[in-house]
Amino acid sequence: MASKNLSKDIEKIAPSTMADVVETRLREYLKRKAFKPGDALPKELELAEALDVSRNVVREALSRLRMLGMIESRKKRGMVLAEPDILGGFERVMDPLILDQNTLQDLFELRLVLEMGLADVLYTRMTDKDLKELEQIVGKEINKVQKPFKVKYEIAFHGKLYQMTGNETFMRFQNMLLPVFEYVVSEEAKINGEAKVGKVTHRDLLELLKTGGPEDFRQGMKEHLSPHFERMKR
Amino acid sequence: MASKNLSKDIEKIAPSTMADVVETRLREYLKRKAFKPGDALPKELELAEALDVSRNVVREALSRLRMLGMIESRKKRGMVLAEPDILGGFERVMDPLILDQNTLQDLFELRLVLEMGLADVLYTRMTDKDLKELEQIVGKEINKVQKPFKVKYEIAFHGKLYQMTGNETFMRFQNMLLPVFEYVVSEEAKINGEAKVGKVTHRDLLELLKTGGPEDFRQGMKEHLSPHFERMKR
DNA sequence: TTCATCATTATGTAGGACAAAATAAAAATA
DNA sequence: TATTTTTATTTTGTCCTACATAATGATGAA
Numbered sequence: 001m002a003s004k005n006l007s008k009d010i011e012k013i014a015p016s017t018m019a020d021v022v023e024t025r026l027r028e029y030l031k032r033k034a035f036k037p038g039d040a041l042p043k044e045l046e047l048a049e050a051l052d053v054s055r056n057v058v059r060e061a062l063s064r065l066r067m068l069g070m071i072e073s074r075k076k077r078g079m080v081l082a083e084p085d086i087l088g089g090f091e092r093v094m095d096p097l098i099l100d101q102n103t104l105q106d107l108f109e110l111r112l113v114l115e116m117g118l119a120d121v122l123y124t125r126m127t128d129k130d131l132k133e134l135e136q137i138v139g140k141e142i143n144k145v146q147k148p149f150k151v152k153y154e155i156a157f158h159g160k161l162y163q164m165t166g167n168e169t170f171m172r173f174q175n176m177l178l179p180v181f182e183y184v185v186s187e188e189a190k191i192n193g194e195a196k197v198g199k200v201t202h203r204d205l206l207e208l209l210k211t212g213g214p215e216d217f218r219q220g221m222k223e224h225l226s227p228h229f230e231r232m233k234r
Numbered sequence: 235m236a237s238k239n240l241s242k243d244i245e246k247i248a249p250s251t252m253a254d255v256v257e258t259r260l261r262e263y264l265k266r267k268a269f270k271p272g273d274a275l276p277k278e279l280e281l282a283e284a285l286d287v288s289r290n291v292v293r294e295a296l297s298r299l300r301m302l303g304m305i306e307s308r309k310k311r312g313m314v315l316a317e318p319d320i321l322g323g324f325e326r327v328m329d330p331l332i333l334d335q336n337t338l339q340d341l342f343e344l345r346l347v348l349e350m351g352l353a354d355v356l357y358t359r360m361t362d363k364d365l366k367e368l369e370q371i372v373g374k375e376i377n378k379v380q381k382p383f384k385v386k387y388e389i390a391f392h393g394k395l396y397q398m399t400g401n402e403t404f405m406r407f408q409n410m411l412l413p414v415f416e417y418v419v420s421e422e423a424k425i426n427g428e429a430k431v432g433k434v435t436h437r438d439l440l441e442l443l444k445t446g447g448p449e450d451f452r453q454g455m456k457e458h459l460s461p462h463f464e465r466m467k468r
Numbered sequence: 469t470t471c472a473t474c475a476t477t478a479t480g481t482a483g484g485a486c487a488a489a490a491t492a493a494a495a496a497t498a
Numbered sequence: 499t500a501t502t503t504t505t506a507t508t509t510t511g512t513c514c515t516a517c518a519t520a521a522t523g524a525t526g527a528a
Contacts, residue, residue, distance in 0.1 A: 017511065019297050027326065037332055043478060054513045056290065059480090060297040063253050067298045068327050075479045076521040083334045086341070089323010092261065093302050098271055100317045106403035107320070109355060113404070117351025120456065121343060124467055169340035170347070218452070222354065233358055251480065277509065288482045293511090309510045310490040 018053050022061035041079040087172050094176045096183035108184045111177045112228055115221055119214040121165045130164045131210060138203050157202045188231060198224040252287050256295040275313040321406050328410045330417035342418045345411045346462055349455055353448040355399045364398045365444060372437050391436045422465060432458040
């Protein structure tokens with residue numbers, strides 16, 4: 001299949017610098033030696049000597065790992081392996097304005113998939129307290145037809161759903177996808193006019209949560225998101 | 235709610251270094267000035283001077299952005315903003331052995347959600363060729379009961395499903411989640427014994443794809459993954 | 469024994485130097 | 499004049515040295 005995005009298919013000619021090499025070497029080393037969080041790493045100078053590069057290069061590589069949260073370092077005590085922040089790297093590059101169109105589209109779809117798959121986890125974890133909070137959100141939402149308000153409650157409602165899964169990573173993830181989602185929708189609106197709204201409202205979804213089962217909720221959600229699904233088909 | 239994971243709730247005391255500051259400053263700068271891919275960045279020395287730090291520090295920060303694919307640089311030509319690799323940062327930290335237990339669990343659930351949400355995109359995009367390939371995979375799978383083979387075809391089948399979505403990001407994402415999934419399952423097996431298999435097989439799922447609709451497929455998938463869902467409830 | 473002081477050590481930051489590559493400018497050739 | 503070759507320049511990549519800083523351990527004084 002001839003892909004639309006060449007740069008994804010053909011590997012970029014990367015004039016790999018020493019820092020690049022050292023970075024992967026270090027990661028390999030940590031993996032091979034089965035380093036665990038808390039373990040102390042060799043000193044910068046030792047690494048530099050062992051790899052036969054300058055301390056400078058080692059530091060550039062370490063700086064990268066430090067950004068990802070893989071290592072922490074304090075003066076004199078040296079560096080220790082840490083539990084990385086799984087979404088940190090994601091967060092930093094999640095900017096609709098610099099991502100290419102295909103990736104944006106991919107992420108848009110990803111969120112749709114997440115919403116559709118949410119039901120089962122939701123029914124496993126949700127509490128009465130959650131439902132009450134959701135009730136409040138829906139309650140405040142009525143009669144808000146202006147754009148900024150609509151968006152605000154859209155985020156509040158769906159955000160609460162993710163929160164109800166009790167899955168922290170999940171929630172952060174969706175929060176990061178939000179700007180992308182909004183961007184894609186608004187861009188689309190510029191071309192094809194304002195998107196229609198699905199027949200199923202937030203209140204309907206809440207009602208389904210209270211009285212229905214996962215399947216009912218999922219069908220409701222599908223209807224709620226139907227304009228976006230329509231868009232996807234093109 | 236008292237969380238199980240303290241380090242996620244309380245912000246880590248981060249003795250932020252110059253490189254940290256410069257990194258965020260740079261990202262802010264790029265965003266504020268609405269840099270687009272292809273635009274040339276100021277020279278290292280100019281940045282160093284403007285920020286009043288050594289070129290060394292600037293380079294450490296730039297090295298981070300370079301790792302994320304946000305910038306590319308060539309000698310003499312300087313640096314240009316590039317389209318970052320959205321999953322690059324993810325890929326680098328996706329190691330079951332260094333991620334904490336909660337995050338692993340979160341990612342495990344994330345994959346379950348993805349599988350459940352897959353159906354609609356799948357029915358929108360799948361081709362006859364896809365189904366034939368899936369047929370082949372299922373065909374080779376029969377009579378393979380030994381562990382390593384089972385895992386292999388498990389990956390092949392589900393991997394193909396993701397590929398059928400035509401969503402590159404999606405596919406890469408699931409590929410990265412695989413090691414986590416396997417790890418969690420095998421760890422679980424050590425404690426509670428080998429997990430049972432769902433009643434719905436890959437062949438059944440394929441049949442559903444051919445003859446049924448999204449809802450049927452989803453129900454099948456839910457059954458197929460039911461042992462994992464059971465595990466989740468605890 | 470306890471507290472204060474000092475020495476040591478590893479990371480963090482600064483600055484200078486030069487190599488290498490890519491470009492622009494200048495010179496030489498057809 | 500047009501084109502190729504050579505030279506100069508510029509910017510990143512790498513190395514080195516030096517010192518500040520903070521945490522640790524050792525030493526010595528009360």
